[in-house]
Amino acid sequence: MGKIIVLLFGSFLVYCTLDFPDWGDPGSPASTHVSPYYIEQTLEDTSVPNIVTAVLADYRGYDTMFETIVIFTAVAACFLLLRKIKSDEPETRMYRHIPTGTTFRIKKGGRYPRESVDFERIDLQWVPYGVVIKTTCRLIIPFIQIFALYVIAHGHHSPGGGFQGGVILGASVIVYAISSNLRSSLNRFGERIAVLLCTLGVFLYAATGGLCLLLGANYLDYSALAPIFGVDPVTARSHGILMVEIGVGMAVMAAMISLYYNLSSGGKFDEGL
Amino acid sequence: MPDLVVIITAKLNYWVYIVLMMVGLYAMIAKNNLVKKVVGMNILQTAIILFFISIGTKHNATIPIIQHAHGLETHAVQAVNYANPLPHVLMLTAIVVAVATLGVALALIIRLHRQYHTLEEDEILAQLEED
Amino acid sequence: MMWVIEMIVLIMVVITAIGAITVKDLLGAAILFGAYSFMLCLLWAIMGAVDVAFTEASVGAGISTVLFVAAVFRTSRRTRD
Numbered sequence: 415m416g417k418i419i420v421l422l423f424g425s426f427l428v429y430c431t432l433d434f435p436d437w438g439d440p441g442s443p444a445s446t447h448v449s450p451y452y453i454e455q456t457l458e459d460t461s462v463p464n465i466v467t468a469v470l471a472d473y474r475g476y477d478t479m480f481e482t483i484v485i486f487t488a489v490a491a492c493f494l495l496l497r498k499i500k501s502d503e504p505e506t507r508m509y510r511h512i513p514t515g516t517t518f519r520i521k522k523g524g525r526y527p528r529e530s531v532d533f534e535r536i537d538l539q540w541v542p543y544g545v546v547i548k549t550t551c552r553l554i555i556p557f558i559q560i561f562a563l564y565v566i567a568h569g570h571h572s573p574g575g576g577f578q579g580g581v582i583l584g585a586s587v588i589v590y591a592i593s594s595n596l597r598s599s600l601n602r603f604g605e606r607i608a609v610l611l612c613t614l615g616v617f618l619y620a621a622t623g624g625l626c627l628l629l630g631a632n633y634l635d636y637s638a639l640a641p642i643f644g645v646d647p648v649t650a651r652s653h654g655i656l657m658v659e660i661g662v663g664m665a666v667m668a669a670m671i672s673l674y675y676n677l678s679s680g681g682k683f684d685e686g687l
Numbered sequence: 688m689p690d691l692v693v694i695i696t697a698k699l700n701y702w703v704y705i706v707l708m709m710v711g712l713y714a715m716i717a718k719n720n721l722v723k724k725v726v727g728m729n730i731l732q733t734a735i736i737l738f739f740i741s742i743g744t745k746h747n748a749t750i751p752i753i754q755h756a757h758g759l760e761t762h763a764v765q766a767v768n769y770a771n772p773l774p775h776v777l778m779l780t781a782i783v784v785a786v787a788t789l790g791v792a793l794a795l796i797i798r799l800h801r802q803y804h805t806l807e808e809d810e811i812l813a814q815l816e817e818d
Numbered sequence: 819m820m821w822v823i824e825m826i827v828l829i830m831v832v833i834t835a836i837g838a839i840t841v842k843d844l845l846g847a848a849i850l851f852g853a854y855s856f857m858l859c860l861l862w863a864i865m866g867a868v869d870v871a872f873t874e875a876s877v878g879a880g881i882s883t884v885l886f887v888a889a890v891f892r893t894s895r896r897t898r899d
Contacts, residue, residue: 416717424709428702436697438746440767445745449773450766457753457764465751465772466779466869474776481780488787495794572752573868577783581876588884666783670881673790678888680797686888696821703828707835714839720897722844722890726851729882730835733858733874740867750866770866782873786882793889800893806844807898 460651462570470575471655471662475634479623482616482662485669489612492673496681509533537595537685544593551593558586566663570652576662583663584670596679596686605683608672615665622657634658700741707734721799721806725792732785736778743771751775824864831857844890844897852883 435442452469462468470478509518512532520526527533566579591599623634631638636654637647645653678686711734714727751772753764796806803811834857838850855878862871 416713419716420709420713423712424705427705427708431698431701431705434698434701435742437700437741438744440745440748442742444742444774445766445771449743449771452772453751453753453766453769454764463753464869465753465769466775469772469776470779477780481784484784485787488791491791492794495791495798573750573872575869577779578869578872578876581873581881585876585880585884588881592884669787673885674881674888677790677793677797677885677892680801680892699828703832706832710832710835710839718839719899720844722886722893723839723847723897723899726838726847726886729851730838730854733855733878736870737858737861740862740865740870743867744865748866750868752868775867775870778867778870779873782870782877786877786885789882790885793885797889797892806894 459648460655461648462652462655464570464572464575466573467569467575467655467659471658472634472636472651475623475658478658478662479619479634482619482665485665486612486616489609489669489672492676493609496676497683498681506538508536508538510536535597547593551589555586555590558589559583562586562663566659567656569659570655576659577666579659580663580666581670583667584674587667587671588674591674591678591686596675596683600675600683603671605672605675608668608675610668612665612668612672615661615663615668618661618664619658622654622661626654701738704734704738704741707731707737710734719808721796721808724808725789725796728792729785729789732781736781739774739778743774745770820864824861827857827861827864831861842897842899844895845887848883848886848890851886852879855879855882 435444439445452465452473456462456465456468460468460472462472506522507520507526509520509527510516510533511518512534517536518533562579562582564579565574565582566576569575569579587599587603590602622636625642626635626638627633629638629641636651638650639654640647640650643650643653675683675686708731711727711729711731714730715724718724718727745767748768748770751769753769799811800806803814805811805814831854834850834854838847838854841847841850855874859871859874859879862868862874
């Protein structure tokens with residue numbers, strides 16, 4: 415049944431493609447009305463060579479702002495669906511004695527070796543002890559983060575921007591959580607910090623628009639920020655784009671980390687992938 | 688015969704997008720497993736993104752980053768020389784929204800598995816019938 | 819020569835998409851979905867959409883695959899179809 419529907423629908427769509435403009439046709443309707451304006455005027459309007467960044471954060475700033483809010487809403491929905499605030503005590507816990515490498519299973523009610531240097535807690539299902547993986551990830555994570563900051567800051571001149579840089583920053587924390595375990599990652603980058611940064615990123619975006627409004631221009635019209643930065647209005651728009659991209663980067667980074675924490679631990683924030 | 692070759696080279700990208708879209712649609716309506724359905728939803732989304740990007744391409748055009756932007760002499764920017772940036776912008780946001788919807792869908796799946804201990808749709812429906 | 823590369827990538831995209839929905843192991847489906855995203859990323863880089871390709875490489879092939887693997891790890895791995 416499903417195959418019949420899919421075949422009928424697909425053949426109808428193939429028939430429709432005969433009316434489409436040819437692939438790579440410069441005179442197709444999509445490329446003739448509004449996009450030549452963006453291509454020809456971007457450098458004069460914003461002094462940003464990367465047209466995609468300029469259209470994303472300046473010409474169509476509302477779109478990106480509400481899209482950041484969509485990501486924030488997804489994080490909130492995931493939190494409300496999965497998070498167990500009062501997690502019941504797990505049945506058993508596993509500990510590893512580091513000098514000898516032996517593992518201990520401690521039943522509920524037994525004595526846990528708390529705050530010990532020799533013992534570390536490990537997950538029940540997933541117990542890798544990979545020196546190679548841990549050391550490599552520890553070495554590689556600073557470079558990932560530097561590259562992510564470069565992607566955010568250099569989005570004006572090269573491919574990149576807030577979304578990509580934020581995702582790479584989030585991926586560095588996720589790599590740490592995978593290579594060691596979820597608890598040590600939560601010690602470094604907690605759940606509260608993640609949600610706070612997500613909110614702060616959305617707020618930074620909205621506040622940049624509000625600042626333009628206070629200075630007497632339209633919402634998200636960055637040329638009004640010229641007196642603050644002390645530059646001409648065209649360069650001010652470029653700086654405004656950078657502020658907005660930083661907000662997007664913070665929100666996306668925190669959203670990705672929060673989604674990963676919730677999904678990998680099933681909302682318990684106890685043992686994860 | 689050359690006409691056919693011209694039509695094939697001009698429309699091939701659209702046909703591939705239709706094939707991908709149908710693969711995603713088939714997975715969404717015919718597969719029984721919920722994770723497979725979510726994979727199908729993502730394939731459908733990326734097929735539509737592929738369609739939009741295919742619309743924005745131009746022959747002999749470069750990437751939408753203006754060249755020699757900060758040189759001493761300024762060149763006149765011709766729209767024909769750069770790929771259409773507008774579909775890129777729209778699809779950039781669509782990809783990030785896709786990962787947000789993916790997160791919510793997977794959260795729903797984990798919640799369902801916690802309650803019914805299965806991911807197969809017919810088993811969940813059978814358990815609902817019993818109640 | 820560019821169209822040869824593009825043809826190979828287009829065929830690989832269709833193969834990985836069909837593989838991702840037919841394989842009987844959900845972890846395998848997640849990994850095949852990551853391969854599918856990466857092939858699409860290559861395709862968009864060929865078409866000149868560098869920003870979209872960058873986003874797809876980091877979001878689709880990176881984070882989405884990790885989220886799928888995490889969800890499969892939390893639930894069950896086997897499936898009948």
